[in-house]
Amino acid sequence: MAQSAVRRLPRWVLLTLCLAYILPGFVGRTPWKADDMEAFGFMLHLAQAYGPEAVSWLKPSLLQQIDPSAALLPYWLGAWAIQLAPPGVPLDVAAHLPFMGLLALSLAATWYAVYALARSPAAQPVAFAFGGEARPADYARAVADGGLLALLACLGLARLSHEATPALAQLSFATLLFFALANLSRKRLIGLCSACFAILGMALSGAPALAMVLGVGGALIMALDAEKPSSLRVRRIDVAWIILICLACAAVVSALGLWRWRLNFSQMLEIKSMMRLMLWFTWPAWPLAIWTLWRWRYQLKNIFANPHLSLPLWFAVVAIGSTLLSGLNDRSLLLALPALATLAAFALPTLQRSVAAFLDWFTLLFFSAGAIIIWTVWLSMHTGVPAQPAINVSRLAPGFVPEFSAIALGIALLATFAWANLVKWRTGRHQPVLWKSMALPAGGATLCWLLIMTLWLPVLDFARSYAPLVAKVGSMMGETQCVHFYGLTRAQGAAFEFHGQMKLMPAPLKQATTTTPTSECPWLIVDTQSISALPKDVDLSLWVQHATVRRPTDNNEDIVLYRKKPTEPLIAPIASPIVVQ
Numbered sequence: 001m002a003q004s005a006v007r008r009l010p011r012w013v014l015l016t017l018c019l020a021y022i023l024p025g026f027v028g029r030t031p032w033k034a035d036d037m038e039a040f041g042f043m044l045h046l047a048q049a050y051g052p053e054a055v056s057w058l059k060p061s062l063l064q065q066i067d068p069s070a071a072l073l074p075y076w077l078g079a080w081a082i083q084l085a086p087p088g089v090p091l092d093v094a095a096h097l098p099f100m101g102l103l104a105l106s107l108a109a110t111w112y113a114v115y116a117l118a119r120s121p122a123a124q125p126v127a128f129a130f131g132g133e134a135r136p137a138d139y140a141r142a143v144a145d146g147g148l149l150a151l152l153a154c155l156g157l158a159r160l161s162h163e164a165t166p167a168l169a170q171l172s173f174a175t176l177l178f179f180a181l182a183n184l185s186r187k188r189l190i191g192l193c194s195a196c197f198a199i200l201g202m203a204l205s206g207a208p209a210l211a212m213v214l215g216v217g218g219a220l221i222m223a224l225d226a227e228k229p230s231s232l233r234v235r236r237i238d239v240a241w242i243i244l245i246c247l248a249c250a251a252v253v254s255a256l257g258l259w260r261w262r263l264n265f266s267q268m269l270e271i272k273s274m275m276r277l278m279l280w281f282t283w284p285a286w287p288l289a290i291w292t293l294w295r296w297r298y299q300l301k302n303i304f305a306n307p308h309l310s311l312p313l314w315f316a317v318v319a320i321g322s323t324l325l326s327g328l329n330d331r332s333l334l335l336a337l338p339a340l341a342t343l344a345a346f347a348l349p350t351l352q353r354s355v356a357a358f359l360d361w362f363t364l365l366f367f368s369a370g371a372i373i374i375w376t377v378w379l380s381m382h383t384g385v386p387a388q389p390a391i392n393v394s395r396l397a398p399g400f401v402p403e404f405s406a407i408a409l410g411i412a413l414l415a416t417f418a419w420a421n422l423v424k425w426r427t428g429r430h431q432p433v434l435w436k437s438m439a440l441p442a443g444g445a446t447l448c449w450l451l452i453m454t455l456w457l458p459v460l461d462f463a464r465s466y467a468p469l470v471a472k473v474g475s476m477m478g479e480t481q482c483v484h485f486y487g488l489t490r491a492q493g494a495a496f497e498f499h500g501q502m503k504l505m506p507a508p509l510k511q512a513t514t515t516t517p518t519s520e521c522p523w524l525i526v527d528t529q530s531i532s533a534l535p536k537d538v539d540l541s542l543w544v545q546h547a548t549v550r551r552p553t554d555n556n557e558d559i560v561l562y563r564k565k566p567t568e569p570l571i572a573p574i575a576s577p578i579v580v581q
Contacts, residue, residue: 024453025162041494043078147345153441156281264327288344367444466495487530
């Protein structure tokens, strides 16, 4: 590897790319169904944004239900942000701020982890006979740039990393732990402190078992490298400290009752489903990671002497195994992306020119086609030309009215112009540079994500948000703020509280009193999934069905609205229930 091939990616370009990836999806978007809205509901209750009743910070609840994932820290961060936000700042915007920081932490920790691993002697390129080889620091910096670009290019990162949920917190702290272990031999104090925060953060974010496995296993892997100079080895005392940190976190988790085992063996043998999930979720990191293992296969015989391979491989295997054990949960697979991106980065120095050219052309066609489709649908919605995309949108999202935004259009035009310049640069004649093969994948993924979160944001908010459903139900109830509920999901309940500014109270049950139950609220909302059990628990003689409100973009998520029967006889008979599309 020559010195000319490890020129650094300009910092302003890298920072601009990261900002263009982080901000869209957090700015201007309401919480979507269902995990995003549910997590936001827990934050609202902790911040006491609705109702004077106190909520335990150690056992967050929503609709009188405890969080099944046993995640505390993500909800604390969102609630603190809501409480500290200046007056006038929307609550959902305030709750998103700490999660923007968590995503930025994930990207930064990945870069510095790859940089530390690339500085290890086993990862350095072969020295030339007459000099001119890449300097170690410059080589490590170029590999780290490629690793960060590979992470940004992963398709599965886009949506889940922009939801204010425990999954993003787990990703951030797992990446911080990856950074801590990679730096444990060179920066011992920073590594131990980062490992302490990372393991505790993962444990309080709903993944204590994963935190222990990754922490102890990663520390042992780094300590087994006996071929390093004594000054660069991970000492046994450092491994002991990691184990003590894990034991202390285990004690905290046990005291708080946060252990949860979410094992689902029903899909462990679904190899085809797992392969399909891996194929698109981790693209383009997984083929490059396989290429790395093939080209470095002789180093795998003594894998512990090659921490740039063993450490990311350990994190990737644990995350993939967790995905299998949790029933092919893509949120578990999210933790594998930084490790796979690291392995992909070490494929860049060994890529053949034909392989790099194929990757570039495939990426160019794929993301250019995606951008053209996004622009075509947007033009069709606003101009009617071509007509078919607008027809498809109206069929999938009935009732949606396109909204024009000059700011969104301007940002989308700038992003498209930047993509055109990137393609022009990549197809031009330039001296080879290590990270160039990841420039188009990262730029294309960022472009499509930014276009979707600007041009398509209104229709996606309409389709993925509960706001249209809550607005329909609220228009029927008028000025009433007190509402009984039965069978609502936590996400639905949070949506009615936030979008409808309603005070939700459990429906009065038959077995709650020996006398005839009375209703305090004039309305009752019921999810259709629970309508069959309603007569067993609620005295329907006190209620009359008023309407069935259908969520515009989901025929399987209806809300049945009941109103309290008047105490005096009605002069006119009650009309039959109506169905609102």
